[in-house]
Amino acid sequence: MPRVRLRARWSRRLRERAKGPAAGLALLMTIAAGVGYAYAPVAALEVAIPASARPPAQPGLSWLSVSAERRIVDEQGRTVLLRGFNSDTLLEAGVRHAHLDETDANLMQRAGFDVVRLPIAWSRIEPTRGSIDTGYLDEVERTVVMLNRSHLYVVLDMHFVDWGPRFGGTGAPRWAALPLVPDLPWWPSEEWRKQLSPAQAAAYTYFWISPDWQSDFELVWRAVAARFRDDSGVVGYDIYNEPHPLPIPPRLFELHWMWPLYARTIEQIGHVDPNHLFVVEGVLFADVGTTIAQLDAPNVVYSPHFYTGSLVPPDFNGDRGSLDRRIDDQAREAAAVPAPMWPGELGIDHNKAYAAQWADAALDAYDDRGVGWAWWQWRESSGWGIRSQSGAYLDTSFLHHLARPYLAAAPTRVHAGRGDGVGGRITLRVDPGTGGDSVNLAWPELTLGPPAVIGATCVTTESWDAASARLSLTLGRAGCTILVTR
Numbered sequence: 001m002p003r004v005r006l007r008a009r010w011s012r013r014l015r016e017r018a019k020g021p022a023a024g025l026a027l028l029m030t031i032a033a034g035v036g037y038a039y040a041p042v043a044a045l046e047v048a049i050p051a052s053a054r055p056p057a058q059p060g061l062s063w064l065s066v067s068a069e070r071r072i073v074d075e076q077g078r079t080v081l082l083r084g085f086n087s088d089t090l091l092e093a094g095v096r097h098a099h100l101d102e103t104d105a106n107l108m109q110r111a112g113f114d115v116v117r118l119p120i121a122w123s124r125i126e127p128t129r130g131s132i133d134t135g136y137l138d139e140v141e142r143t144v145v146m147l148n149r150s151h152l153y154v155v156l157d158m159h160f161v162d163w164g165p166r167f168g169g170t171g172a173p174r175w176a177a178l179p180l181v182p183d184l185p186w187w188p189s190e191e192w193r194k195q196l197s198p199a200q201a202a203a204y205t206y207f208w209i210s211p212d213w214q215s216d217f218e219l220v221w222r223a224v225a226a227r228f229r230d231d232s233g234v235v236g237y238d239i240y241n242e243p244h245p246l247p248i249p250p251r252l253f254e255l256h257w258m259w260p261l262y263a264r265t266i267e268q269i270g271h272v273d274p275n276h277l278f279v280v281e282g283v284l285f286a287d288v289g290t291t292i293a294q295l296d297a298p299n300v301v302y303s304p305h306f307y308t309g310s311l312v313p314p315d316f317n318g319d320r321g322s323l324d325r326r327i328d329d330q331a332r333e334a335a336a337v338p339a340p341m342w343p344g345e346l347g348i349d350h351n352k353a354y355a356a357q358w359a360d361a362a363l364d365a366y367d368d369r370g371v372g373w374a375w376w377q378w379r380e381s382s383g384w385g386i387r388s389q390s391g392a393y394l395d396t397s398f399l400h401h402l403a404r405p406y407l408a409a410a411p412t413r414v415h416a417g418r419g420d421g422v423g424g425r426i427t428l429r430v431d432p433g434t435g436g437d438s439v440n441l442a443w444p445e446l447t448l449g450p451p452a453v454i455g456a457t458c459v460t461t462e463s464w465d466a467a468s469a470r471l472s473l474t475l476g477r478a479g480c481t482i483l484v485t486r
Helices: 002-017 021-039 102-110 134-149 198-209 211-228 252-272 320-336 355-369 396-402
Strands: 083-086 115-120 153-158 234-238 277-280 300-302 373-375 406-410 414-416 425-430 438-442 452-454 459-465 470-475 480-485
Touching: 102 134, 115 134, 115 373, 134 153, 134 211, 153 211, 198 211, 198 252, 211 234, 211 252, 252 277, 300 320, 320 355, 355 396, 406 414, 425 438
Parallel strands: 083 115, 083 373, 115 153, 153 234, 234 277, 277 300
Antiparallel strands: 406 438, 414 425, 425 480, 438 470, 452 480, 459 470
């Protein structure tokens, strides 16, 4: 930081003192220095954490890790696809939409899903600076246990929207604000009025450039990690929801503040809990792209959010190519980290005329790449929710587009085509290999009923469990093609 301030003062003196051509030369030198700083190579960020010491896993909820091939795998080495929903049930009262209950968990399980991304609030964990609210962590734990009973994994996400409740959002505690900076809603567009408030911008910037509030952020994450370190039903920790650079310039923000914060926080968490995955996100302005700094740490997952054509204009016009190109860009970012990709948020207002078509196109693209995801969100009385706040309504029509068959856990010699949740079918291709491999196929019993297996000449045993919405197959040595249909 001292170097940044020194450069600013030197640039100002040049502008004040230089005359004629010298002024132009000074300006060019200043611009060149800024560009050089932005584009200078950044060394890989190395994170050292202790080896994991995992206790036995919960039944049906294997410990997950990231393999050398950048796959999320279970304890048998099978690739695991995490597909499910977000639920904001644990956020502050002013922003959360609905309670989450056993019925929700059961419905998600019966629809074939296996994960819930669960946003949690720093403001509720540390409402008073330096003091952890264990009662709130108890509430988080009860929700995790409830979801685990339905064999749903949980990703704990430290959620930020509009910095925190001081500005009508979620995230940072009310004490995390700078004095004497006015909260002026001066921008004419309601959508951006909060984000461009000087007080909110100052709070964001102070957090990113100063170790002051970051020390509390790390304290909070250590408290969460200490609570869940032995729970295999927790997939891992989503470090920071949708970081954005304003008013720090993009690229500079990622290379010099965002990725270093990720590295430091992972190290802090890892010394308390080396057993879970570490989920890192791209910047909020996802369609602009995120500059990647290589992160040399175990069990890292890259989680860009995807709202191209749904929230991010222009609106989807039926051209799948625009969605494919954006997802390809995100996949390249994940490879550069390097880490497997798992989009922790995507979604669309179901009331839009093209909503089902958008969902089909996006989820087909993820099927083609063997990628999991978490839809925003499960319960909300608007076009963004599958179940209403009251619980009286379930949008089964739109759910057909999301609840598609997929390989929940399978060895690398098993390959899946696109799952069809409307027609009810999926094709598996099995390469020849060692006999005895097991496959766990998620089949949405809630929307499709029981499955039928056709052409399974390489399957030695099969069993269907309607309660968990899982079709289990044991494979022989031969290869074959399997059609699962309703």
